[in-house]
Amino acid sequence: xxxxxxxxxxxxxxxQGCGSGLLSVHRPDxxxxxxxxxxxxxxxQVGMTQRQxxxxxxxxxxxxxxxxxxxxxxVYYHRPGNGTAVHRRAIxxxxxxxxxxxxxSGLRE
Numbered sequence: 001x002x003x004x005x006x007x008x009x010x011x012x013x014x015x016q017g018c019g020s021g022l023l024s025v026h027r028p029d030x031x032x033x034x035x036x037x038x039x040x041x042x043x044x045q046v047g048m049t050q051r052q053x054x055x056x057x058x059x060x061x062x063x064x065x066x067x068x069x070x071x072x073x074x075v076y077y078h079r080p081g082n083g084t085a086v087h088r089r090a091i092x093x094x095x096x097x098x099x100x101x102x103x104x105s106g107l108r109e
Contacts, residue, residue, distance in 0.1 A: 027081035033061045034074045036088050041104060044092065048099045055091055060092075071096050084109050 040056045052070065060072035072092045079085035086109055093101040 030079045030085075032078070033076040034058055035078075036074055036076050041069055041090055041102075044099060044102055046099050046101070050094060050097055052058050053099060057090075067095070080100075 003005050035055065036057070042054055043056055050072075053072070057074055061075045062073035063069070064073075070093065072094070074092070075087070076089075076092040077085065077087045087105075089103075089105045091103040092099060093103075
């Protein structure tokens with residue numbers, strides 16, 4: 001009888017541990033690309049040089065080999081281990097080495 005009570009307590013404790021996430025699978029955060037800060041992106045203006053944009057946003061993740069230096073893509077993706085993924089894409093267009101346009105997708109889920 002004592003063994004039955006002991007086993008019941010042991011099994012109950014193990015099941016409690018499983019339900020609390022103690023034995024759950026760890027999922028690491030995944031972050032890729034440039035973390036695009038809103039305040040820095042707002043500072044980018046038409047007419048700025050490529051050097052000024054690089055100072056504010058860093059090196060672009062993507063450079064189209066067919067477009068040359070006329071388009072820089074800043075891409076950001078973040079997925080918390082147990083959360084919803086968010087992504088953002090900012091594209092800076094250049095003409096003659098100066099910013100001619102800016103496209104921003106905003107932070108999206």
